[in-house]
Amino acid sequence: MLPEILCLTGCDEAFGALSDISLRSLRHYCQRHGFRLTFQPLESSGRPISWSKIPLIQEAFRQGAEFVWWVDVDVVVVDPSRSIRDVIEPGKDLYLVKHDDGRRTNPNGGVMLLRNSPWTVDLLERLWDLDVYTDHKWWETAAIIHLLSPESFADSGIPDARDRIPDGPVKWLGLEWNSIPYVEGGRFACPDPVLNHYASLPLKYRLASMRQDYWRSPAGLEEKADTPTRLQTWRWLRPSRIRRLLG
Numbered sequence: 184m185l186p187e188i189l190c191l192t193g194c195d196e197a198f199g200a201l202s203d204i205s206l207r208s209l210r211h212y213c214q215r216h217g218f219r220l221t222f223q224p225l226e227s228s229g230r231p232i233s234w235s236k237i238p239l240i241q242e243a244f245r246q247g248a249e250f251v252w253w254v255d256v257d258v259v260v261v262d263p264s265r266s267i268r269d270v271i272e273p274g275k276d277l278y279l280v281k282h283d284d285g286r287r288t289n290p291n292g293g294v295m296l297l298r299n300s301p302w303t304v305d306l307l308e309r310l311w312d313l314d315v316y317t318d319h320k321w322w323e324t325a326a327i328i329h330l331l332s333p334e335s336f337a338d339s340g341i342p343d344a345r346d347r348i349p350d351g352p353v354k355w356l357g358l359e360w361n362s363i364p365y366v367e368g369g370r371f372a373c374p375d376p377v378l379n380h381y382a383s384l385p386l387k388y389r390l391a392s393m394r395q396d397y398w399r400s401p402a403g404l405e406e407k408a409d410t411p412t413r414l415q416t417w418r419w420l421r422p423s424r425i426r427r428l429l430g
Contacts, residue, residue: 193224193235201393208397208400215263216266241304254293254378257389261379276297280356280361287334316329320339330345359378
């Protein structure tokens with residue numbers, strides 16, 4: 184029996200234009216692979232909005248989700264042929280990508296697959312409790328680094344002396360599952376990505392890049408192919424023709 188996956192995403196009003204593209208992309212992907220898709224409008228919990236994914240994932244687990252695939256709203260699926268379900272393996276509860284900047288590898292919490300397990304439930308509680316990172320430039324990803332990364336991030340405000348937890352249940356995925364194409368030198372990008380992620384760019388550049396990716400993707404090409412048909416139908420059924428048909 185295939186594991187059930189809930190694809191969860193959301194944003195506040197400031198990123199509504201991004202969600203229009205992202206949701207069309209994710210809807211096509213989820214329909215293809217048999218996932219449920221939920222979009223959740225995000226509201227401030229007294230922390231920056233990016234933190235809101237933590238309680239949303241916790242609530243999805245309480246409602247019985249087996250796996251939650253969190254996808255930030257500035258992500259576009261560019262290759263829907265590969266299923267995130269295929270990365271799942273026994274004994275692994277958290278699946279995410281880390282990017283190599285030449286000095287160290289940086290976990291990225293913008294795209295994460297999480298299994299509903301005691302280890303993951305405990306991890307989410309620990310992440311939320313690390314409110315020292317509430318206003319850190321990386322928000323909840325700083326808390327993920329605090330708990331899971333053995334590398335030094337002291338120059339980014341994350342102390343070397345910190346309580347880490349065993350990362351045995353973590354599976355680090357290839358860049359294709361969280362490719363960031365605009366970073367200089369292509370260090371964070373995959374030449375054959377499943378997902379492109381436009382984190383941290385100014386909003387207008389994110390939107391332009393996401394639109395370009397979407398209309399080149401299978402979902403966008405299918406939508407383009409269908410649009411002329413609808414337009415031709417509308418032109419064929421213009422009022423003068425309808426009157427003639429009705430006699």
